Amino acid sequence: MVMWVVWLIAASVLLVVEMMTLTFYLLWLSIGAVAALLVSLIAPDMFLLQALVGSVVALVLTVFTKPLAARLRSSRGFKDTGVELVGRRGVVVEPIIPGSYGQVKIGGDTWSAVSAVPIDRAENVRIVGRSSTILEVERWEEII
Numbered sequence: 001m002v003m004w005v006v007w008l009i010a011a012s013v014l015l016v017v018e019m020m021t022l023t024f025y026l027l028w029l030s031i032g033a034v035a036a037l038l039v040s041l042i043a044p045d046m047f048l049l050q051a052l053v054g055s056v057v058a059l060v061l062t063v064f065t066k067p068l069a070a071r072l073r074s075s076r077g078f079k080d081t082g083v084e085l086v087g088r089r090g091v092v093v094e095p096i097i098p099g100s101y102g103q104v105k106i107g108g109d110t111w112s113a114v115s116a117v118p119i120d121r122a123e124n125v126r127i128v129g130r131s132s133t134i135l136e137v138e139r140w141e142e143i144i
Contacts, residue, residue: 007037014026015030032057036054085106085130089127090106090124090125090126093105093110096114098116101134104137119137
């Protein structure tokens with residue numbers, strides 16, 4: 001198989017996976033694969049050069065866009081919806097068993113959730129923390 005096709009497939013797969021994860025790191029790898037693809041069109045027999053150029057482009061993009069991303073996140077008007085969830089109340093949609101994920105509905109959104117204790121379906125929970133897309137919850141205790 002021609003190397004530019006391999007780089008095109010790699011760039012496409014990385015881009016599709018990036019769209020599912022939204023981390024931006026795979027986007028930079030995808031752009032690096034495109035750079036390697038362009039080098040493979042110029043120098044088709046030099047795989048090492050192609051891989052080196054792709055790696056350098058991905059590394060440079062990763063290093064130089066990290067401060068930009070941090071600045072955008074701390075800029076005025078940026079809202080991280082996950083931070084707003086802490087302290088809110090939700091309802092368990094799929095039972096939560098310690099060591100595995102369950103699902104919790106908060107407003108109109110469904111989130112994966114973990115808990116230190118088992119929580120059954122339809123029980124009310126309070127969000128106590130968040131890591132990436134997983135919520136940490138505890139049983140909601142009504143004070144009477």
